[in-house]
Amino acid sequence: MELDPLMLSRIQFAFVVCFHAIFPVFTIGLASTIAGFETLAYKTGDPVWHRLSKFWIQVFAVVFGIGVVSGIVMSFQFGTNWSNFSYATANFLGPVLSYEVITAFFLEASFLGVLLFGRDKVPQGVHLFAAIMVASGTFISSFWILAANSLMQTPDGLELINGMYHVKSWTDSIFNPSFGYRFMHMVVASFLTAALVVAGVSAWFVLQKREFVANRKALSVALWFLLILAPVQAVIGDFHGLNTLKYQPTKVAAMEGNWETSSGVPLLLFAIPDNENQTNHFEVGIPKLASFVLTHDWDGEVPGLKDVPVEEQPPVLIVFWSFRIMVALGLLMIAFAVWGLFLRIKGRYYQSTYFLNGLRLMSLSPFIAVLAGWVVTESGRAPWLIYGQMTHAQGLTPSLTGGMALFTLIGYIVVYSLVFSAGVYYLLKVFRGGVEKANAPHEMEEVERPMRPFSAAHVAIDEEI
Amino acid sequence: MEQPFDLTVIWAGIIGFGIMMYVLMDGFDLGQGILFPFAPNEKARDTMMNSVAPIWDGNETWLVLGGAGLLAAFPLVYSVFLPALYIGVFLLLAGLIFRGIAFEFRFKAKTSKYLWSWSFSVGSIVAAFAQGAVVGTYIQGFKTEGFVYVGGALDWLTPFTVITGLGLVVGYALLGSTWLIMKTEGEVQDWAYKITPKLLVGLMTVFAIVCVYTPFIDEYVKARWFDNLSIIWVLPVLALYCAFVVFSNVRKRKDGMPFVATMGIFLFSYLGLLVSKWPYIVPPKFTIWDAASAYNSQLFLLIGFLFVIPIILAYTSWTYWVFRGKVKEGGYH
Ligand code: HDD
Ligand code: HEM
Ligand code: HEM
Numbered sequence: 001m002e003l004d005p006l007m008l009s010r011i012q013f014a015f016v017v018c019f020h021a022i023f024p025v026f027t028i029g030l031a032s033t034i035a036g037f038e039t040l041a042y043k044t045g046d047p048v049w050h051r052l053s054k055f056w057i058q059v060f061a062v063v064f065g066i067g068v069v070s071g072i073v074m075s076f077q078f079g080t081n082w083s084n085f086s087y088a089t090a091n092f093l094g095p096v097l098s099y100e101v102i103t104a105f106f107l108e109a110s111f112l113g114v115l116l117f118g119r120d121k122v123p124q125g126v127h128l129f130a131a132i133m134v135a136s137g138t139f140i141s142s143f144w145i146l147a148a149n150s151l152m153q154t155p156d157g158l159e160l161i162n163g164m165y166h167v168k169s170w171t172d173s174i175f176n177p178s179f180g181y182r183f184m185h186m187v188v189a190s191f192l193t194a195a196l197v198v199a200g201v202s203a204w205f206v207l208q209k210r211e212f213v214a215n216r217k218a219l220s221v222a223l224w225f226l227l228i229l230a231p232v233q234a235v236i237g238d239f240h241g242l243n244t245l246k247y248q249p250t251k252v253a254a255m256e257g258n259w260e261t262s263s264g265v266p267l268l269l270f271a272i273p274d275n276e277n278q279t280n281h282f283e284v285g286i287p288k289l290a291s292f293v294l295t296h297d298w299d300g301e302v303p304g305l306k307d308v309p310v311e312e313q314p315p316v317l318i319v320f321w322s323f324r325i326m327v328a329l330g331l332l333m334i335a336f337a338v339w340g341l342f343l344r345i346k347g348r349y350y351q352s353t354y355f356l357n358g359l360r361l362m363s364l365s366p367f368i369a370v371l372a373g374w375v376v377t378e379s380g381r382a383p384w385l386i387y388g389q390m391t392h393a394q395g396l397t398p399s400l401t402g403g404m405a406l407f408t409l410i411g412y413i414v415v416y417s418l419v420f421s422a423g424v425y426y427l428l429k430v431f432r433g434g435v436e437k438a439n440a441p442h443e444m445e446e447v448e449r450p451m452r453p454f455s456a457a458h459v460a461i462d463e464e465i
Numbered sequence: 466m467e468q469p470f471d472l473t474v475i476w477a478g479i480i481g482f483g484i485m486m487y488v489l490m491d492g493f494d495l496g497q498g499i500l501f502p503f504a505p506n507e508k509a510r511d512t513m514m515n516s517v518a519p520i521w522d523g524n525e526t527w528l529v530l531g532g533a534g535l536l537a538a539f540p541l542v543y544s545v546f547l548p549a550l551y552i553g554v555f556l557l558l559a560g561l562i563f564r565g566i567a568f569e570f571r572f573k574a575k576t577s578k579y580l581w582s583w584s585f586s587v588g589s590i591v592a593a594f595a596q597g598a599v600v601g602t603y604i605q606g607f608k609t610e611g612f613v614y615v616g617g618a619l620d621w622l623t624p625f626t627v628i629t630g631l632g633l634v635v636g637y638a639l640l641g642s643t644w645l646i647m648k649t650e651g652e653v654q655d656w657a658y659k660i661t662p663k664l665l666v667g668l669m670t671v672f673a674i675v676c677v678y679t680p681f682i683d684e685y686v687k688a689r690w691f692d693n694l695s696i697i698w699v700l701p702v703l704a705l706y707c708a709f710v711v712f713s714n715v716r717k718r719k720d721g722m723p724f725v726a727t728m729g730i731f732l733f734s735y736l737g738l739l740v741s742k743w744p745y746i747v748p749p750k751f752t753i754w755d756a757a758s759a760y761n762s763q764l765f766l767l768i769g770f771l772f773v774i775p776i777i778l779a780y781t782s783w784t785y786w787v788f789r790g791k792v793k794e795g796g797y798h
Binding site: 065069073075076078079080086087090091092093094095098099101102106164166398401407408411415419459460 | 613
């Protein structure tokens with residue numbers, strides 16, 4: 001069999017970026033959570049918030065460390081596998097990605113050290129300030145990276161001269177039509193991630209009656225956030241979809257599994273879309289609902305996949321189902337938020353074992369939703385790398401052979417599995433240590449090493465035999 | 466757009482400076498990993514790692530900054546070098562990952578410590594070799610058509626690049642050993658004193674091979690050295706002088722000088738390489754102006770860099786200041 005460098009590069013890029021995405025999504029939300037705990041500690045003087053903050057800072061440190069390591073690989077991926085694309089877009093992508101690095105570095109150099117190691121060395125107010133700055137830094141980082149991605153979805157403000165895009169307007173190209181929606185959706189996704197992980201981990205501690213007072217408070221705060229954010233995310237998602245309908249109609253057609261442009265289109269609950277035969281199998285749907293959701297009119301017109309040639313259609317099955325997974329998880333989050341509210345009114349949200357165990361499981365849901373969401377966005381753009389302008393095939397590195405791509409694909413999978421299983425294993429140890437250990441004298445006597453995120457966690461990675 | 470300044474030259478300066486900073490700074494901590502298997506004992510290894518633990522990742526910032534800066538300022542370099550060095554880049558990244566993660570975990574490990582030692586050492590050696598091969602490939606030049614690399618996957622792997630790869634491994638080891646002379650005492654320092662002259666001989670051998678070989682790769686470089694610009698001969702002479710300084714100070718057992726002079730060897734060799742190729746940045750065809758991005762993109766990012774580079778320098782100096790002096794057993798005190 002001939003190895004296809006294009007297919008292998010797509011798999012490799014998807015693998016590496018999905019891997020990376022998991023961690024920043026968590027750190028962005030967690031940084032704000034910590035800033036929140038620190039603010040509460042500062043305002044109320046209640047030591048419980050301190051204890052919580054100390055624990056979650058350790059978790060943050062480890063997740064952040066893994067995020068940085070995997071991010072470094074990303075910045076080289078563009079050049080190795082997509083050199084035509086990076087050459088063509090360098091005038092925009094270069095500065096924007098550099099600004100991401102600069103921001104990340106700036107926050108790391110100046111404030112991360114204070115946040116992780118400075119608690120006893122600087123006044124409380126300064127420590128709080130550092131926490132807020134670290135949180136802001138993560139937003140600025142995502143600002144840049146999402147501007148880069150949104151430009152690929154809805155290009156604007158560029159001009160193609162001799163095979164290279166030139167930036168006509170920085171404001172138009174950075175604040176391109178889909179940027180605002182994507183940024184909001186992503187920020188709320190990060191908050192939801194933090195809320196659900198904090199809720200899940202605290203629920204687990206509450207079930208075990210460990211550090212009951214502190215963990216119950218954390219659980220309570222997380223549930224309030226969930227109650228506000230989960231519905232908000234659905235609303236933002238709806239607007240995001242409307243924007244996509246305007247600029248990338250084919251993607252919406254794939255999300256809805258709609259082949260023919262028509263009015264009164266049903267919302268499909270189940271179907272097996274089939275690119276080859278240009279149809280769906282086993283359709284189950286609610287009549288006219290898709291038209292209503294997308295156009296706010298029961299008989300509105302929804303674009304169909306057949307409007308574009310077959311080779312310009314995205315892989316419908318993947319887009320269709322990823323979209324359903326994301327939305328289903330979003331609805332499930334709303335359901336949990338409402339369940340929590342009911343239990344709270346009855347005063348027993350920290351007692352119901354069903355609910356608490358459910359929350360433990362739910363702590364995985366935001367990660368799955370985030371990855372599913374990105375697959376919708378990115379696979380839905382296929383075959384375009386820059387929507388309507390450059391395809392995957394045109395962006396690929398010309399000298400790349402199937403063998404080379406396969407070699408590095410396997411390589412990255414091996415490296416990531418080794419290194420990150422160590423990372424996740426360690427993270428689980430930090431979780432198991434819990435709030436108690438984070439506040440106890442350090443288990444590992446360490447050399448002072450500022451700025452190393454992991455050094456903020458003081459748990460041994462293995463056991464003494 | 467109006468172009469009041471030639472930003473391309475400014476960017477060439479920034480990137481050139483960034484690479485130099487990276488090589489000097491990450492060089493000596495990669496050197497620790499390269500020397501790791503040869504260290505006299507486990508306690509020495511702890512000391513070696515401790516001597517660079519607080520600063521190594523600041524050192525690596527220059528690499529990330531350089532990579533992103535290249536894409537922004539010289540996209541052609543980015544889009545030719547990375548495909549041409551495809552496998553090498555993967556090895557470099559994998560090496561740096563293993564090494565980085567070892568810094569995190571070796572300090573937290575009890576029974577699995579030896580695993581992290583290996584991860585640290587192999588990662589450092591692979592990364593250093595890959596970087597040396599990049600230099601060799603740059604000297605050799607790239608096969609391009611239009612603005613696109615068209616050579617094979619392993620064009621970068623030739624006897625010459627293997628030599629430059631090994632050369633950089635030895636060079637980094639020398640930076641590492643002279644660093645240890647400066648920063649440690651007792652057993653580790655004695656050991657570092659002992660190996661430094663051997664490493665120096667190794668490095669100078671590679672230096673000689675590269676000096677003899679480079680002019681013959683293309684006429685352009687040859688002309689530069691033998692016809693028009695005789696003043697540049699001062700660079701290799703200074704490099705040789707620095708090598709002599711390392712040697713004599715090791716004999717006199719002066720702690721600080723060997724490291725400083727080793728940095729001098731690197732600096733003057735690097736400058737020598739740059740003047741050979743200037744203004745070619747993707748040899749043999751493209752100059753820095755061919756490879757440059759649009760004026761307004763260069764300007765847009767320059768603002769950020771001018772803001773952040775002083776901060777990095779200040780922050781770096783501050784960390785080095787905090788961790789000045791000798792490492793004692795168990796780390797800095
Ligand atoms: C929405 C958020 C987000 C997304 C979609 C991405 N990243 Fe990221 N990235 C971050 C958010 C982030 C972050 C939160 O800002 C990190 C995590 C740790 C850090 O320092 O910054 C980060 C780290 C990080 C670093 C290390 C910076 C450092 O030295 O500290 C690099 C080079 C990248 N990323 C590059 C990428 C690339 C090329 C991406 C896409 C293809 C990408 N990131 C997707
Ligand atoms: C961190 C969040 C992100 C995730 C999880 C993600 C996920 C994915 C996935 C799953 C694909 C594969 C689609 C397919 O081939 O069918 C893909 C493609 C791609 N994405 Fe993203 N993406 C993210 C962010 C970005 C950003 C910020 C950029 C650019 C600045 C980007 C650039 C690309 C490119 C160039 C491709 C084409 C290669 C390919 O098809 O695999 N992505 N991404
Ligand atoms: C509940 C209702 C939700 C709706 C209607 C919705 C809608 C959408 C739509 C239409 C897109 C694709 C946009 C495009 O590519 O043009 C998208 C992408 C995405 N979704 Fe959702 N979403 C929902 C819930 C969630 C949840 C709960 C999460 C995670 C916690 C999430 C995370 C994401 C992410 C990370 C992306 C990719 C980035 C982006 O394009 O914004 N979504 N969503």
